[in-house]
Amino acid sequence: MKKITLEICCGTTCYMLGTQKLLQIENIMPEEWKNCVAVSAIPCLNNCTSENICGAPFVRINGEIMSHASVESIFNRIRELLPGEGEE
Amino acid sequence: MANGAEYMRRELMIRLVRAFDDGTLEQELDQIPIKLRPKDGNSSRCCIYHDRAVLKYRLMALLGFSCEEEKDEARSLASYKQEADQRKSIEKKPVLTVCSAGCSGCPDSKFMVTENCRGCFARPCTFNCPVSAVSMIGQTSHIDQSKCIKCGKCMQVCPFHAIVKTSVPCEEACPVGAIRKNEHGRAEIDFEKCVFCGKCFAACPFSAIMEKSQILDVLNQLKKRESKVVAMIAPSAYSQFPGTIEQLFTAIKQLGFDDVMEVALGAELTTAHEAREFQEKMAAGQKLMTTSCCTAYVNLVHRHLPDFAKYVSSTPSPMKYAAELVRKESPDAITVFIGPCIAKRMEALYTDLVDYVLTFEELGAILAGRKIDIMTQEAWKLTHPADELARNYAHSCGVSDAVLADLMKDQPDFKLNSKFINGIDKKTLMQLKLFASGKIPVNFLEVMACNGGCINGPCSLTKN
Known part of the structure; x- marks a missing residue:
């Protein structure tokens, strides 16, 4: 199976507004996910326009932008993307 | 980022920077509370109107004004901004302010x-x-x-x-009992007692205790460019931002600073002087000497234990030495210290060497406001990188390690009988009295107001 890509924006706005916490997501991820999810820190995704500052922090999962990213919302999205995964 | 209060504080800072750069700050300021809490939208407190009122006071503090001094409730933020633009220097007044409207008046413990x-x-x-x-x-x-x-x-x-x-988090966090309730049951800081450690600021879950920011003053200086503006970066910066320290320096340079320097270079001088002072004092028969680089600790001694002051080293802090180095090269330079500390703002007010103090939060907000990405910057070429021991000042035990290493240069078998107070709290005054009594065999005492050292300062971005 192709790995799910999770890219965490480390632009300064996102970093200030929460991604520094998300950078530790790999450590708290369920062990069995670690082979199916590729986590990387990437430079600014340019989503933090003036109207949209409060959308930060942003991440990109399989190419799809997610705003207000939290550990919970990222986990939920990964769960949806993992084939045949139920609760865990 | 640990909580919603921090998020709001940082979001407001970023908005302020962007509006400043667009030249629309004056028009936008009074709109921000409404924009963030529109009618029929969600509120964090009882209603959007309460939220808006608190946001207004937050912006007031961001412009550098204290809520306690508000005379005209109807005065617009635009008018405060005009006054702030005229400001030539920072007033010698407390740098903390309590937003009464934001204080929840927590019931007594x-x-x-x-x-x-x-x-x-x-x-x-x-x-x-x-x-x-x-x-x-x-x-x-x-x-x-x-x-x-x-x-x-x-x-x-x-x-x-x-x-x-x-509990009442602010009262509980204050090491010196400087917080009391006013007649309306809201928190009030007794500035005669306050040591500006910033523990109440970090502890309040309503974020009602705020700093009077100097962000607008620095933005104005960078825009005017009347004289050289130099950023002095505290040693605690090394673990705060994404990317390397060299990339961070390049990013700071891009904000319009004429030069960027490591305060760790000042720390090297503090070490050398403190080591010499220690030798002299021990030779003269003094039993104990303590560090002096933590301003909150020095304030604590002066305000609450004046008899102990004789034990505090008289060596100037790394910030002062760093500023001296800057001024030696360019006497007219405007010096901006950037660190994680609230007490440093007070220290800077009482020395001519340092003009402004920004926090890491404010620096981050300016970088974010200008969309300067640290990770993609070229590495800055440090002409004279500070040594590792000096950079380690921001960690608890760092000062002792550096002083000991310096003393060991002449006497390789030198033994320092050192102890640490790692983070001040309500018991600290008692501990200091115990050390002064001479009952504990110690000759060098390092005191850091923040647990773990400056890296966990109240305005640091990453808490360890």
Whole structure:
């Protein structure tokens, strides 16, 4: 199976507004996910326009932008993307 | 980022920077509270109007004004901004301010019995209370608040964890009892007692205790470019931002600073002087010397234990030495210290060497506002990188390590009898008195107001 890509924006706005916490997501991820999810820190995704500052922090999962990213919302999205995964 | 209060504080800073750069700050300021809490939208407090009022005071503090000094409630933020633009220097006044509208007026600290109480047969709560304040009413234990002396014994002995302590976070965090309630039940800081450690600022879950920011003053200086503006970066910066320290320096340079320097270079001088001072004082028969680089600690001694002041080293802090280095090269330079500390703002007010102080939060907000990405910057070429021991000043024990290393240069077998106070709290004054009594064999005492050192300062971005 192709790995799910999770890219965490480390632009300064996102970093200030929460991604520094998300950078530790790999450590708290369920062990069995670690082979199916590729986590990387990437430079600014340019989503933090003036109207949209409060959308930060942003991440990109399989190419799809997610705003207000939290550990919970990222986990939920990964769960949806993992084939045949139920609760865990 | 640890919580919603921090998020809001940083979001407002970023918005302020962007509007400043667009030249629309004056028009936008009074709109921000409405924009962030539109009608029919969600509120964080009782209603959007309360939220808007608190946001207004937050912006006021961001413009550098204290809420306590508000005379005209109807005065617009635009008018405050005009006044701030005219400001030539920072007033010698407390750098903290309490937003009364934001303060929740937390009920006084007390011990309470929760429904976890099973009315057990052993009843250790009633047996262990030294003042017989705990009794059984029906099948539940009950604490008589008029008798309770808040010793917490009942809470410790309850096998069901049924007794909890409610607290007033700011009062609890303050090491010197400088916070009291005013006649409206809102928190108030007694600035005669306050040591500006920033613990209340970090502790308040309503974020009602705020700093008077100098962000607008620095933005104005960078725009005017009347004289050289130099950023002095505290040693605690090394673990704060994404990317390397060299990339961070390039990013700071892009904000319009003429030069960027490591305060660790000042720390090298502090080490050398402090080591020499230690040798002199020990030779003269003094038993104990303590560090002096932590401003909150020095304030604590001067305000609460003046007899102890003779033990505090008279060596200037790394910030002062760093500023001296800058001024030696360019006497007219405007110096901006950037660090994680609130007390440094006070230290800077009382020296001509440092003009402004920014926090890492404010620096991050300016970088974010201008969309300067640290990770993609070229590495800055440090002409004279500071040594590792000096860079380590921001960690607890860092100063002692550096001083010891310096002393060992001449005497390789030198032994320092050192102790540390890693983070000040309500017990610190007692500890200091104990050290002064000479009952503990120690000759070098390092005190850091923040647990773990400056890296965990109240305005740091990453708490370790």
